[in-house]
Amino acid sequence: MSQKLTEFVLRPGQGKIGRPVRVRANYFEVTELPVDNIIHYDVTITPDVPPALNRKIFEKFEEDNFIVGLGGCRTVYDGRKNIFAPRILPFGETATFDVTLPNDDEITGITRNVRSFKIKIKKAGEIVMTELHNFLRANGPMTSGVLTAIMAIDVLIRHLPSMQYVTVGRSFFTSNGSMALFGGAEVWQGYYQSARPTPGKMMINIDLSATAFYEGGPLIQMVIKLLGKRNHDDLRRGLNEKECIKIEKAIKNLKIRVIHRGVQNTRRRFKIAKLTSTPANMTKFETEHGPMDVASYFQRTYNSPLQFPKLPCVAVKRDVYLPIEVCEVIEGQRHIRKLNEKQTADMIKFTCQAPTLRANKIKQGVEILNYRENKYLAPFFLKISNEMANIPARILPAPTIQYHRTSREQKCVPRDGVWNLRDKKLATCATLGAWSLVAFGAEREFPIQSIQAFIRELVISCQEVGLHIPNRSPPIMHANPQGDVDSVLKQAWLRAGNAVQAQPQLIVCILPTTGESLYAEIKRVCDTEIGVASQCVQLRHMMQAKKQYCVNLCLKMNVKLGGMNCYLAQDTVPFVSERPTIIMGADVTHSSPGDASRPSIASLCATMDAKISRYAASIRVQTGRSDIIADLANMVKELLRNFYQACGRKPERILFYRDGVSEGQFTHVLENEIKAVRAACRSLDASYRPTITFVVVQKRHHTRFFPVDRNSSDRTGNCLPGTVIEQTIIHPFEFDFYLQSHAGLQGASRPTHYHVLHDENRFKPDDLQILTYHLCYVYARCTRAVSLVPPVLYSHLLCRRARYHARLDSWTEGSSTEANGVPSSFGNVKPDLAKVMYFM
Template identity: 65%
Template sequence: MEAPFAITEFVKRPGLGRDGRGIKVRANFFEVLTLPENDIIQYDVTITPDVPPRLNRRVFNKFSELNRGGALGGARPVYDGRKNMFAHKDMPFGNAGTFDVNLEEDGAAVGSKRPPRLFTVKIKKVSVIRIEELLRFLNARGSCTPNCLTAIMALDILIHHEPSILYTTVRKSFFTPQGARPLSGGTEVWQGYYQSARPTKGRMMINIDLSATAFYEAGPLVQMVTKILGRRSPDDLRRGFSDRDRQKVEKSIKGLRIRDNHLPGRKRKFKIERLTPTPASNTQFDRGDGSNIDVATYFYQQHNRRLNHAYLPCVIVRKNVYLPMEVCDVIEGQRHIRKLDDRQTADMIKFTCQQPQQRANKIRQGLDILNYRNNEYLRQFGTRISTEMAVVNARVLPAPLLNYHPSSREASFRPNFGQWNLRDKKVATGATLGSWSILAFMNERELRDQTIQGFIRELVNTCQETGMNIHNRNPPLDRANPQGNIEDSLKKIWLKAGNTAKAQPQIILCILPNTGVPLYAEIKRVCDTVIGVASQCVQFKHTLQPKKQYCANVCLKINVKLGGMNSFLHPAHIPFITDKPTIVMGADVTHPAPGNSVRPSIAALCGSMDARASRYAASIRIQSGGTEIIVDLANMVKELLKTFYQTCGRKPERILFYRDGVSEGQFKQVLEKEIYAIRAACQALDKDYKPNITFVVVQKRHHTRFFPIERRDTDRTGNCPPGTVVETDITHPFEFDFYLQSHAGLQGTSRPTHYHVLFDENGFNADGLQTLSYNLCYIYARCTRAVSLVPPVYYADLVCTRARFHSHSGVWSDTESSEEGTGAMATFGVVKQELQRVMYFM
């Protein structure tokens, strides 16, 4: 194999696009009007003993107060809570200094290790940050050097320093209890504000957005426990706790910080370790003289306090220290870091879902709280920040021509506002369905045969009208116990389908009693990896009075699962794909929840299989948890290139590779490793095979939002219209990136997708890549809307989600203990060969 080719800087912007109608929009970016004139001095801070950032900040702020006049020479340095301190001038103490700080005890939880009162703060000068170098980068006269990155980090720490003193902070956001809304289960949601310093062409900007997170409600612990158990008042708990109640409460409140309230004038702080198995009236402890007493009696004798809720368990705050629940109050400002349940999640979405105008106003309110104008830290560094939201240039790209079957009434049309319907349209290629069966995970009493048959009739009619060929209108029906052996039930009905139709079964339609994950996951595991047959799940509530629209949506999914094609774009609208054999690929890696070291990460790659980029095949790999680079990418690419060749009879001459889920800090590493893997895959097939590669990172997790200025430039939800593209003002100073809002708003404020080209041998200009990416969003097979990101990436994401269900040990569940997932690497089933070439994951 030849030496790896050199990948230097990422692709430079190849000029600006011209297609579409020009409009102006507001973006939630605020210009840094003046950067520091002088260089910034960076110091390294070490605080001993080692404590969490929250306490580090308190120590540092105390140190600042004590030494402002002396060792700091009147300066107000800023600090990130960990290692970095920045000052606007050299400190009088020279290159290094050591200081002692006494912190009065506050917030110390009794029973946990007491934070020591004496801290040592060591400060050492590390470097001088030249602002001149940052300006060269912003004006495209220099590259992004480590010095530039440090300057941007310094600006970030400068804008975060004051909020971190005043508010609860989490990474780049700070949260305020003003306007908090209760969620269920003793939690509430707080409004937060995110801020981040971003380099753009010729200037620095501050990106400000809303964020929200869950906190525990402060107040009486008894109230919280009542809410956790979903009761109306503490009196509803009189019958005592069942074992299950106890476990639920203990899991929810373990680690919570509380104050006791039974000693006049003295409130101590504790951390909850666990609950007693017995109520306060039955929980005995040793008085110290060999005699035992229960907690309720002790409180009456010792504190003259008769317990109102002696039937509740006590909280254990350290060995042999029991507190009745009613003497405990939950301390304010504690983040709820456990997974929210379904109801809490729904409430949270309601709170965070805001129309564009409303969101823009809330961001402006955040600016009032931030109060940049009167921020002494900013003033001292000579930094001023605009309070006006940036107005940026945008273009609205025209919708492409979409094609259905020639016999449709409207076989070719341009959708309006990113959406259309299937009325009078037939799918481009309808699959033929002859061998199939129905499996209802409900008994006859819950769902009658007649109802199921009525639904199947409606579904079959809709499929026929939409252009599919269904030979067998009365497939065999069976019933199964959702708690029973699902694998056996599916194998049985599969055999029945085959025997009835005297042909290989093509799909099993499953009717589910609810939206629970375990049953769905097991159906997918068995059908995808054990039997090798497509499956379509429907919830039983949709079968009761079948709606045409619902049946049409199910039909779109069934058609592609059987190898059909729903729609395609006019070749003139995707010339890059139709001119020469071209494969479009989408890749994604999903990781286990933070802190779960056992569960693996899953990598998925999807590749187009025809000249229309409408059909895709997928490849999956399981890799060790948390690895962002796709470890076995070369073999995955090889698999899909082979499939493309077998399907089309030609090798792709070009590869357009969209990569999801990579943060800026990982660009270089991912690019070098993954481009190399794509190259290696091509050369392993044939040493002279060198298709041109374009590698684009696709990001959805960012805080950029657009707000229309003119009424005529909005869709019906108040968002920018589909096809809005922004490539100046708030993008990279000189690299090839752009924001594209390709979908119509459904609710809340739409989030544009950020595309960043890291490598390009195909010589794309701005219009070419922006229009192609936008047009592809119209042929996502699952719905009749333009979607928010290019389909290959969307499909890769679906494949990752599906692959989680292919594990034998149920490691897809987000709640299982880490022990259960042990050895998970080996237990993932492989998708059967028969399904690998169709879109089984829809």
């Protein structure tokens, strides 16, 4: 039975531990699902055009052929290759239709004079809806037919919004309630919708989304904003070369319309190719009267002198130049360039909404979608509830956290996912003797008195939590942040050792700004060349030297030096304490799309003892954008050896949390990576076969939970830490659950989705859920429960850190690479450093 239903793990029942509560989820039930087969057609539109125009062509085709060609049948279209119909269309297996767009239509992406298209429609098959019904009832497996049926429902619910609104992926956007961002951009509110299979029924997941668009309106207004000018008058003298380069980079490929030829001509669109190198009064082109500059042409042709003749023109095609002042940016164009810091901060403010507000806006989105009056849903007999799902949940108990036995408070049970270090000493305290401090800046910016005051506060804070610092006066250096960082750090390392005649342990670096380049170089040199822990501090924090900040530094420093901050009481994690167990977390990160210069980074983190608070790490650089960890077998082998060296025993059980995997990759990851883990075990000993549980961790989803009453909510209005959901909105029969393990800070918290792909340890739901939740309390950087298991969070930190290990600035644009795409001087972390949590 299990082999037929799924290659993954069947749900082994429901959990019972925890306080039962009700929560609302942003899921809306499909109350009536098509029973009859849906007819699937393949469509080809020639000439080839972008999806946005495809939809216009399809809309005109439907309008012209609704009665005869389509037999009065409403069909839905995905904008590319697929049409779905509730019944077989009159033309039979295949037909070709001619479509002509009207002359006043707004055409984008093709030559303006191409207005005639051919649509070829060919029957591709029938979607057997009983397959989907069987899957939802756990009577049949996930087949290609089930996937196609779910895709058809997705197209059904997206068809009308895609015709009416700007769409990006699964979201549609409206400019209502938009907010201006710095520099000629604005953020639009969007609504995401997706059809999701759940036990016994389909649900529609609806959530808020937001993305940046270019502000519509006069192009000259955008130029003012991009350059940070006060008003139009600041542009009358023209632009300098640097400003021209900045503007051209920002507006290239932007679609515009012209406003100087009357309302009837404003529908004609152009795409900006570049800026002219000369102003309008010096940019010449050939006319029937001979060469003429653009400013004179406009004066002569339109009897209207240009207000800004000293500004360059935009070139939209060869020898077609338009003055900036006659151009308007067409609204609804997505801002695809990277947002700057100010824009990102404004975007976060816009998207960060309290849970109640988010829930209300989602309801508004349902009203905008108006499923009940959607003329395309009725022919398919698809009906969707307007009410958010109200589902059962449980709040799991918090664990007991233990500190050093000499603490006044040795144990604590956190309340609402948060606690503090008052009356507590770190579980295993390191001794910091050989250290030094480097201030990257001149002495007038980094006064020696301020540095010494900071050191005093740091030492006091460390001693209060138990970190022993016998050397309270470390050597202090000042260095040029633009200088030779490599030699500065090596000199600091020597001074640290010479001061106390011991092996250097730590270099504290004070940085003038939050800029990435200096920080990256410090980490590269310390991690891969010197092999010493480093701790960076921003100048503003050093000057203030606040107690809480210094305590947070102590937490990081202690684990970097091999200490342990806290651990879970043995009885709260029986799975780990009963038999030698290793918990691993893995992740793969890729460069941003289009940036082929950066490699992909794979990371693996693993616990080193039964207290599951000490970790060792392994990282690899790999080419391509594959989500499979290429050298996983050797990485696992490294960490198994480290575990054996630390404990003197081989792990009998492996719990592997894997991040960065989408549903479509589950099979591929399962086949490749479990095989790699087994191969690592066999390579150490042919008879070594620990039991393996493999769990995928997902944060990139649109599921949100909202408490029904105050007793199940925290002070931010979010669900309480430990809220677990394993009914109604989960997979029809596989072993998965949602866990909101952290206390909300701001906005609506995002739960983490855990999906078990392989389980030789035969976890009961309660056991895996509680172990996963309790792990979230021993993240070394803070005294609060975190949103996902620490091994995965640590693997995120590792991936980020590994980007800095290339000498040739692989973390910035334009870096030098070898033919295989890996930076040509990628350093390896020194072996002794890899055994401690240097990446914190």
